[in-house]
């Protein structure tokens with residue numbers, strides 16, 4: 162009996178693995194073959210980006226030499242046409258957050274690097290001048306078919322309706338005088354499956370924080386203390402969360418913690 166159960170579970174995880182592989186962007190498997198491999202032919206939607214002549218993958222974002230002097234200082238050996246968009250920041254709705262200052266450029270730090278492809282204006286398949294390689298000029302589509310098969314908006318052109326970015330974590334902590342609303346930034350993100358989320362029983366209490374955590378700490382994701390796109394997303398697809406075992410969908414949003422039970426949100430917010 163026991164043996165049969167083990168076999169069944171093994172089969173279930175095998176098939177879950179297989180559907181994930183079909184989705185083309187398995188979490189934690191690195192850049193190559195992920196949504197962030199611009200050579201990868203199976204990109205979301207119908208966009209067909211121009212591949213690099215050497216099939217290099219890092220080259221769409223980084224170069225060892227002659228990085229672009231594009232004003233993105235400090236940018237890590239950046240090799241992609243910059244995003245020049247200027248967007249209005251999020252406006253705080255929670256009264257206690259009202260005093261948290263937004264940086265003059267809410268896209269400070271890596272957020273602006275993300276927007277070099279995700280703003281819907283800059284060509285995704287452009288890359289820099291190192292060597293004689295020609296980049297493409299395909300911009301990100303406005304919408305795509307998501308992991309659940311529905312149409313979703315893709316590029317980001319309105320920060321007023323996106324989770325706040327471009328503010329300092331420490332200022333947020335001091336503004337929240339209504340108790341411990343945020344975890345300590347020395348905490349790691351909630352580890353895969355640690356939340357044991359169930360719709361039938363309250364099997365977790367996030368206030369006790371007696372969970373297991375990923376080695377990726379919140380403080381590691383802050384840029385000069387600022388909260389950015391990279392505070393939630395792992396651009397390199399290396400230490401991000403995988404969907405819970407048995408999940409019927411195969412999302413990979415490059416998130417530092419799972420969607421199930423909103424582990425990603427509860428990694429920072431005590432709610």
Ligand code: HEC
Pocket residue numbers: 192197198218219220221222223237271274275391396397
């Ligand atoms: C889609 C764009 C993109 C691709 C492709 C990419 N990177 Fe990055 N990389 C970034 C961004 C953005 C940062 C800024 C750090 C951050 O906040 O995540 C970064 C930072 C880094 C850093 C310094 C910080 C860190 O995380 O260690 C290294 C090293 C690095 N990348 C190496 C690589 C290598 C090697 C490859 C190819 C295997 C690669 N990257 C591919 C976007 C990319």
Ligand code: HEC
Pocket residue numbers: 196197199204205206208221222241271272274275276277278279285301302307390391394395396413414415
């Ligand atoms: C070199 C271009 C490039 C850069 C830079 C880049 N991305 Fe992407 N990203 C893409 C492409 C291409 C896709 C796949 C969607 C598509 O085909 O257009 C994607 C997909 C994603 C997805 C998954 C979408 C989904 O529905 O599963 C997330 C999340 C994401 N990127 C976040 C980021 C963040 C955060 C940054 C900055 C830290 C970043 N990206 C930087 C090109 C880029």
Ligand code: HEC
Pocket residue numbers: 272275276279313314315316317323324325326389390391392393394414416420425
């Ligand atoms: C507070 C955490 C957080 C921040 C900050 C954040 N995201 Fe996301 N992002 C998510 C989550 C969670 C999802 C998964 C979709 C969902 O649950 O609604 C997602 C989904 C996405 C997707 C795929 C779906 C879509 O809407 O296209 C892209 C692309 C993306 N994010 C890019 C970005 C970029 C670029 C930034 C910065 C401008 C950013 N994200 C900032 C949490 C965040």
Ligand code: HEC
Pocket residue numbers: 252253254255256258324325330333334337342343379388392393423425426427428429430
């Ligand atoms: C990496 C840490 C982090 C993650 C992950 C995160 N947040 Fe936040 N969030 C913050 C911080 C810091 C603030 C500002 C202080 C506060 O409101 O506690 C904030 C603010 C907010 C606000 C208040 C906005 C306002 O107008 O005052 C809401 C709502 C929110 N987050 C929801 C979410 C949801 C939902 C998720 C998951 C999709 C999420 N957050 C994920 C750190 C995070």
